Structures are given as structure tokens and as C-alpha cells.
Amino acid sequence: MIGIKLWKKEVNEMSIEKVAVILGGTSTERDISLRSGHAVYEGLLKKGYNAFKIDPKLDDVYSILTNEKPDMAFIALHGQGGEDGTIQGFLDYLKIPYTGNSLLASALCMNKIFTQNILKANNILVPEFFTVTKEEYNVLGATGIRKKIEESFGFPAIVKAPSQGSTLGIYFINNPNEDYTKQLTYGIENAFKLEDILLIEAMIVPSTEITISVLGNQRPVALPTLEITTATGYFDYTTKYTHGMCEHIIPARLPLSVRQKAQAVAVETYTLLQCSGFARVDFMVQGNDIYMIDINTIPGMTDMSLVPDAAKVIGIDFPELIQLIIEMADGKDFPLEKYEKALLEVEK
Structure with missing residues (x-):
């Protein structure tokens, strides 16, 4: 199976008792990650696991993991650094089993x-879409992107920073009483603060x-x-x-x-x-x-x-x-x- 976790053959021989909950981090979804991680931590305690929390923003993750040697890591990191394969690859390297998806699946999704x-x-079936880079936007401007939307699938539309979560970096271009070019300018320029390539998508x-x-x-x-x-x-x-x-x-x-x-x-x-x-x-x-x-x-x-x-x-x-x-x-x-x-x- 593509994207198999590197420790898969070893983990079944282990008894899972000690679990590291990785939460918080530095992404735009930090606050939600802290809430998720705390809930997971409490749930693990109720099930009798020896659980502890690690926050990559505040803690030396490598030192804690190598010293504590958990049987498994429960990943509660949302957004970049957590859902994009980064922490998965790090844990693969340390041969620490972890919850959820492999590095490859995480990065793709x-x-x-x-x-x-x-x-x-x-x-x-997915909504009709096209992408736009900063370089393309500098040439076309919001007026050019508007024309491309009208020629492709029409309004309403959505501007998305493609690797964000918790609906961050998403802008709805759907107010018929406000100039679409103005809405696009606001959405695109704010989304570009997060990423260098954007997804422009038909709103269903x-x-x-x-x-x-x-x-x-x-x-x-x-x-x-x-x-x-x-x-x-x-x-x-x-x-x-x-x-x-x-x-x-x-x-x-x-x-x-x-x-x-x-x-x-x-x-x-x-x-x-x-x-x-x-x-x-x-x-x-x-x-x-x-x-x-x-x-x-x-x-x-x-x-x-x-x-x-x-x-x-x-x-x-x-x-x-x-x-x-x-x-x-x-x-x-x-x-x-x-x-x-x-x-x-x-x-x-």
C-alpha cells in the first residue's frame, strides 16, 4: 500500500500504554488544536492510558519524545505542521507509531x-476550479481573474488558500450588490498572505x-x-x-x-x-x-x-x-x- 507507515510491521507487537498527545503548534489553527488536544488527552485518561501533552511551539519535541519513549503519539495538530505530513515524517524517522494518516496521505489531502x-x-465530482499564482495575479489583477471566472463557471465563486483548515483562508465572492472585482481583490490579497498559489472555485x-x-x-x-x-x-x-x-x-x-x-x-x-x-x-x-x-x-x-x-x-x-x-x-x-x-x- 502506498504511503504505508514505516513502523507498521512493528507496532502490532507492542502494548499501547503511554501516549504522547501532540497539540497546539504554530499554524493558524493553533487555538482549535489546543482544544482538540486537551479533549483527546482527557479521553485517554478516562480510558486508563498514561498520557502526556507536547506542544511544538513551546516544547523541545525531539528531546521529550526520545526521553519519554511513548508507545504511540496521538496527533491533534491541525493545519500546517500537523496535517501536511511534517509531524508524520518526523515520527516515522523516530519510529514512533502515530494515529491517523501516513506522511503521503496527509500531504496529498x-x-x-x-x-x-x-x-x-x-x-x-468536484466543483469547477482553476488556480492562480502570485505572478499570474500581478499580471492579470482582480479584473483579469474576474474575467476568467466569468468565462469558466461564473459567480458566485470561492477563493481558497489551498492548504489551510478550519475554513481559514476562504473568501466567498457572492454578494451581487457589491462589485465582484472589489470582492476578489480583498479575498485574493488576503489569501495570498497565507500561500503563494490559490484555488478559485465555483460555489455550488x-x-x-x-x-x-x-x-x-x-x-x-x-x-x-x-x-x-x-x-x-x-x-x-x-x-x-x-x-x-x-x-x-x-x-x-x-x-x-x-x-x-x-x-x-x-x-x-x-x-x-x-x-x-x-x-x-x-x-x-x-x-x-x-x-x-x-x-x-x-x-x-x-x-x-x-x-x-x-x-x-x-x-x-x-x-x-x-x-x-x-x-x-x-x-x-x-x-x-x-x-x-x-x-x-x-x-x-
Whole structure:
């Protein structure tokens, strides 16, 4: 299997007792990572693990890991440095087992441009898009980008810094009462503060936003569909992490056939990108068309996060979910037989 973890053959011989929770870091998602990591740490303690926390921004990660010699690292780092393969490669070098995805899968899924090109080549539906570099923008300007959007797929559109998470670096160009060139200037110039190449994407409207968590290794399993509604109509950083501004509806309010198709596409996406352990796949659904818009290899683990909510519906509480993630990193697979009945999507 491409992207196999370097320690895979050794880890099954070990007993997992001591776990390092790697959290915080230096990315734009530091605050969410701290919340996720603390929740994971508490969950590990409830399951009897000897857990401790490491923050790469504050701690000497190499010294702590080599001195403490944990049986496994639970990666709760969101964004760059955590989801892009960096910490995975570091842990591979130290031969320390870790949760979630390999270096390769993490790097591919972190960059929305690579992800969408791979999926498009494999006939998985993604929104129409093109990319723009700083050099191209300096030549074309916002006026030239506007013309390219109008010739490609039209407005509304979205500007994305492709390797950010938690909906950071995303700008909606969708206000018909404000000049689109002005909106593009603001969005593109702010997104370029984060990255040197941007994704310009068609905005799928009207649509229903859903997310599907996938767990497992050799036989990945899709959890129930989860529909996201927000107070503002956009699932951005504010609505995602502010109590009362978003609602998670499980299962999604879509026909059974569409929900089942979305689950199948989520598993196919997960498999194509060589994912393992767990990930979350996000979609926009318009009629019978299911557009894959993002995949998260280290999804949030806060009290408002999507994966824990989906797991809870089939009877997996948060500490149990954390233990399952540890066990899957230890080479086991998702215990489908235990949860098979609860996983069935039914007519609403």
C-alpha cells in the first residue's frame, strides 16, 4: 500500500500504554488544536492510558519524545505542521507509531489543489476550479481573474488558500450588490498572505452541506451523514466554533439514495487518497450531484466537532472514539460487526 507507515510491521507487537498527545503548534489553527488536544488527552485518561501533552511551539519535541519513549503519539495538530505530513515524517524517522494518516496521505489531502486533481482524474465530482499564482495575479489583477471566472463557471465563486483548515483562508465572492472585482481583490490579497498559489472555485448554490466521517484501514466504514446548517448560511470559522451558530443534523435531510451514494463516494475518496485510521470528507449536494469539497485527515476533536457527533449517534462516546483511533493506529480495523446495525441509513 502506498504511503504505508514505516513502523507498521512493528507496532502490532507492542502494548499501547503511554501516549504522547501532540497539540497546539504554530499554524493558524493553533487555538482549535489546543482544544482538540486537551479533549483527546482527557479521553485517554478516562480510558486508563498514561498520557502526556507536547506542544511544538513551546516544547523541545525531539528531546521529550526520545526521553519519554511513548508507545504511540496521538496527533491533534491541525493545519500546517500537523496535517501536511511534517509531524508524520518526523515520527516515522523516530519510529514512533502515530494515529491517523501516513506522511503521503496527509500531504496529498492537505493541499486542495492536489486532492481535487486526483479525484477529478478518478471521476469523482468536484466543483469547477482553476488556480492562480502570485505572478499570474500581478499580471492579470482582480479584473483579469474576474474575467476568467466569468468565462469558466461564473459567480458566485470561492477563493481558497489551498492548504489551510478550519475554513481559514476562504473568501466567498457572492454578494451581487457589491462589485465582484472589489470582492476578489480583498479575498485574493488576503489569501495570498497565507500561500503563494490559490484555488478559485465555483460555489455550488443552492446546495446542502454535509460531511461524512470515515473510520478504518483495510475496510473503511462511513459513519452516518451529517448535515450542517448555520445561522449565517456559511460554515466558516466563526459559525464552526461558536456555540449556537451551527447545527448538526444526523442523518442529513436528503433522500436515502443520495445519502447512501454520498457514503460510497466518501469511502472511495478515502481509499483513493490512501487514508488510514480516520478522516472526514465534506460535500456540497445539489439534487443528485454530490460534490467533494474537502477532506480532513486530522478533523477537529472539540466539543463542537463533527466526527465525535457522528460517532455518538451510533453509540460511540468520545473516550471510546479515542480508544478506537488508537487501536486502528495499532493495526486493527474498525469493528464493523459491533456497530453494523447502527450504521444503516434509513428513510426519514
